[in-house]
Amino acid sequence: METSDRSPREGPQPTRRLINLMLGSGILASIVAFIYPAIRYIIPPLVSESTSRSVVAAKVGELKNNTGEIFKFGSKPALLVRLTDGTYRAFSAVCTHLQCTVQYREDIHEIWCACHNGIYDLEGRNVSGPPPRPLEVFEVHVQGEDVVVSRKA
Amino acid sequence: MTTVYRRVLSWLDERFGAGSIEEFLRHKTVPVHRHTVWYYFGGMTLFLFIIQVLTGILLLLYYRPTPNDAFESVQYVMTQVRFGWLIRSVHSWSANLMIFTAFVHMFSVYFLKAYRKPRELTWITGMLLLFLVMGFGFSGYLLPWNTLAFFATKVGTEMAGSIPVVGKWLLIYLRGGEEVTGATLTRFFGFHVAVLPGLATLLLAMHLLLVQRLGMSVPPGVEKAIGEGRQPARSMPFFPNFLLRDIMGWYAALGVLGALAAIFPWELGTKADPFAPAPAGIHPEWYFLFMFQTLRYIPAKVIFLEGEFAGLLAFGAAAAVWVAVPFIDYKAGFGRVTRFFTGLGVFALGYMAVMSALALR
Amino acid sequence: MKKILVALLMLVWALIPAAARGDTDSCITCHSALEGKLAEPAKVFDQDIHHQSGLTCADCHGGDLHDDSLNAMSPAKGFRGAPKKTQVPEFCARCHSNVTFMHNFNPKARADQYSQYLTSVHGKRLKQGDTKVAACVDCHGVHNMLPASDTRSPTNVANVATTCAHCHANAVYMKGYGIPTDQFARYQKSVHAETLAQGDTSAPTCTTCHGNHGATPPGVSSVPNVCGTCHVFFAQLFEKSPHRAAFAKLNLPGCVQCHSNHEIVKPVDDWVGVGPKSVCANCHTSGEKGYTEAEGMAQDLAKLREGIERADTTLDTAERSGMEVSSARLELASANEDLVKARVNVHTFNEAEVRKLTDQGAGISTKTHEAGLAALHERDVRRKGLGVALITIVITIGGLYLKIRQMESPPRS
Known part of the structure; x- marks a missing residue:
């Protein structure tokens, strides 16, 4: 332009048309590349947002009295127990000794770790064997048809 | 094509005098000399700020500012939401790049004496914007509610508590209570997405308006050389020549951001536990490191002041001097370059670099 | 000098009207005014479990606590004084072996400590006149006895090892008994001590395996039973394994053969196999x-x-x-x-x-x-x-x- 200080260039220059095409397609494509993730981002994902605070552990009536069931809570297993009186309790199913998964023993009405015979009572307290600490206890609420387990605040 | 453009322009011109804007753009020029490259950093900072606004709005769609949900919602964004990892990583990386370019912009303006009369107000609004940007960084750091951020915020806000008389009040004001809790999180969220953006928009408008009114400053050395006829006064039109170069830079920045986000996703860490002992190696974000390190070196008592307060006082005084530099170095306004202020700038830059390096050691 | 002082104090005491003195324990009153060893019991006794349960000095030592004169300590008033070391167990057993009496204070109290003590190595040696061995007060303290549930008590689970180590880790003191003195140091490195230190009070200490009042080292054949009280699965598997018969034949202790006795550290996979850290290779050679x-x-x-x-x-x-x-x-x-x-x-x-x-x-x-x-x-x-x-x-x-x-x-x- 009028104030340019560039020296005249040697050789043939790409035509104006070609440059405009390159620029136009580049801008168009890059805008698509920016808009596309944004739109995909705005569409909510299928997995509902209850990744680790609370989870539906079971449906009401799924568990018989005096039985237990392992469910996934975040990336760790948890144990839902239905007591003989029909009430629910939930615990972390990760044994505090060597991180094996514990289970509910219907015969002794206690929580048992098969790895080293660790025993917890139905309050999650370590009562026998190697476990050094109690199990983490979760809260259980029955909401309609769902048995919802959540971390204690 | 051209006729459509003309017609649209004339339509707008009839409504609000858009023609004068076009007229202004046509006449706006940018000086060309060996320091022209520094002119790009202001625009780059502005571009990154816009990226921050856009990605910030997107993050708002999923983020929940409560201590129970904050970490989980960010985790959800990172793992479940499509491209959530990209949006969040870009937001974090862009924040850091923005602070970096803002500092580069500030120091280039300082060394090229662009703050001299008549641009004192541009300098002051710019400095205030820099403080705001750091405020954005400080408040945003806590929002994912991870261990590192939790304790960094605890330490950072504790410093405010060391100020006599108002310290206690200030601490409670910042934390929303005696301790860093959910109240702090809500508060910082409010600062980060409402208070600071509002202030920043206002100041940014003033800053940009002043830049447009006053045009770009030519460094005193170059000005003198032109005045003495040793160098021709060259310039290029802002539109489109300079703007196209700007856009080139912005595109490059976008590429860098995308690559950083994909190759080095911003880590989330572990969820903050207020009752857990503080982990080793708590440190604030890199742009606060020089202050953090200085406060470590200050003894518990300086004369009759608390060490921490003395440090804050020194930084406050330094910041005040820095903001007021156009008035202190008023001689620069007459084209006289004082070696002292260039030296001061070199010292400040060196000090920040050395202290940050020591903190990272 | 001391005697004059005592006499003077008693005179002052006698001059105060009995009514003003109230119903106090004359043992405590006089002994707290004394110096050194004689004052010690009076100073610490108010923390003692016996004092907390309403017992007085006279309940163990005899004498008359209402008599302000030295006469209170005459044999005529049933005064027994302090027992000799060899008499300590009987001294305590007067009450502690009496189930009926102990039930007045704690319905679940046991009364078999003395009979157990007699079966222990400590008890047997004391009978033979060895006064260096532990009697009741060496572990429980004397006038400031605290219940084992009190964390300050030397018999609290967290303090037991240190209490035993008091003698058993002292090479000079243990000279002549021909047993090692490194058990405590080695126990300190064990996974048991580590677990206990982390606050799991069910973790084993000395008395868990050796017994407390009947303290005695477990015999070679009873080792798997001792360990098996907690490590059930391992004991069961060992019981059915070919090692059981082989170990019995060679008179080798079960578990401790590989896991050691006091320094029971966390086992690693390298113990298994034939590598340099292997415990199997201690006995087994190539080709078997x-x-x-x-x-x-x-x-x-x-x-x-x-x-x-x-x-x-x-x-x-x-x-x-x-x-x-x-x-x-x-x-x-x-x-x-x-x-x-x-x-x-x-x-x-x-x-x-x-x-x-x-x-x-x-x-x-x-x-x-x-x-x-x-x-x-x-x-x-x-x-x-x-x-x-x-x-x-x-x-x-x-x-x-x-x-x-x-x-x-x-x-x-």
Whole structure:
């Protein structure tokens, strides 16, 4: 332009048309590349947002009295127990000794770790064997048809 | 094509005098000399700020500012939401790049004496914007509610508590209570997405308006050389020549951001536990490191002041001097370059670099 | 001098009207005014469990606590004084062996401490006149006895080891008994001491294996029974294993042969097998069946361990790249569980029993490793997407560059 200080260039220059095409397609494509993730981002994902605070552990009536069931809570297993009186309790199913998964023993009405015979009572307290600490206890609420387990605040 | 453009322009011109804007753009020029490259950093900072606004709005769609949900919602964004990892990583990386370019912009303006009369107000609004940007960084750091951020915020806000008389009040004001809790999180969220953006928009408008009114400053050395006829006064039109170069830079920045986000996703860490002992190696974000390190070196008592307060006082005084530099170095306004202020700038830059390096050691 | 002082004090005491003195314990009153050893009991007695239960000095030592004169301590008033070391157990047993009497204070109180003590090495030696051995007060303290539940008590589970070590770790004191004095130092390094220090008060201390009042080292054949009170599975497996008969024949103690007695550290997989750290190779030599079994068990464990580590590293990398792999993590936990169980099954000393579990775990770990790889593949797809975006960016930048050059080049004439 009028104030340019560039020296005249040697050789043939790409035509104006070609440059405009390159620029136009580049801008168009890059805008698509920016808009596309944004739109995909705005569409909510299928997995509902209850990744680790609370989870539906079971449906009401799924568990018989005096039985237990392992469910996934975040990336760790948890144990839902239905007591003989029909009430629910939930615990972390990760044994505090060597991180094996514990289970509910219907015969002794206690929580048992098969790895080293660790025993917890139905309050999650370590009562026998190697476990050094109690199990983490979760809260259980029955909401309609769902048995919802959540971390204690 | 051209006729459509003309017609649209004339339509707008009839409504609000858009023609004068076009007229202004046509006449706006940018000086060309060996320091022209520094002119790009202001625009780059502005571009990154816009990226921050856009990605910030997107993050708002999923983020929940409560201590129970904050970490989980960010985790959800990172793992479940499509491209959530990209949006969040870009937001974090862009924040850091923005602070970096803002500092580069500030120091280039300082060394090229662009703050001299008549641009004192541009300098002051710019400095205030820099403080705001750091405020954005400080408040945003806590929002994912991870261990590192939790304790960094605890330490950072504790410093405010060391100020006599108002310290206690200030601490409670910042934390929303005696301790860093959910109240702090809500508060910082409010600062980060409402208070600071509002202030920043206002100041940014003033800053940009002043830049447009006053045009770009030519460094005193170059000005003198032109005045003495040793160098021709060259310039290029802002539109489109300079703007196209700007856009080139912005595109490059976008590429860098995308690559950083994909190759080095911003880590989330572990969820903050207020009752857990503080982990080793708590440190604030890199742009606060020089202050953090200085406060470590200050003894518990300086004369009759608390060490921490003395440090804050020194930084406050330094910041005040820095903001007021156009008035202190008023001689620069007459084209006289004082070696002292260039030296001061070199010292400040060196000090920040050395202290940050020591903190990272 | 001292006597004059005592006499003077008693005179002053006598001058105060009895009514003003109230119903006080004259033992405490006088002894607290004394110096040194004689004052010690009076100073600490108010913390003592006996005092808390309403007992007085006179209940153990006899005498008359209402008499202010030295007469209170005359044998005529039933004064017994302090027992000699050899008499201490009987002295305490006067009450503590009396079930009926003890039930007045604690309905669950036991009264067999004295009879147990007589069976202990301490008790037997004391009977023979050895006064260096521990009697009741050496472990329980004298006038400031606290219940074992009190964390300050020397018999509290957290303090038992230090209490025993008081004598047993003292090489000079223990000289002549011909037993080692490093048990405490070695126990301190054990997994038991570590667990106890972490606050698990059910973790074993000296008395858990040796007994308290009937303290005696367990015999060679009873070792598996002692350990088996807590480590049930291991004792059961050992009981059925070929080692049981072999160890009995050689008169070797069960568990401690490999795990040591006091310095019971966390076992590592290297103990199994035939490597340099192996405990199997202590007895088994190349060519025997036991040697091949050991070698096989070590390989099984290593295979699963490496499989889990590999899967774990892959999942870590995937997680750091922002990928969701929580289901795979959950599955990997069960592979880990198989490894833990396989380590238990080592105590069958039968390679097939170990392999059964490690094969199962290895299958799971391979599967989770693959899930991790799939997640990493997804990450690479993301990077390819980024690559495409970068290409569009580069094209645009190139276009801009050419546009500027073209714009700024002087028009051709």
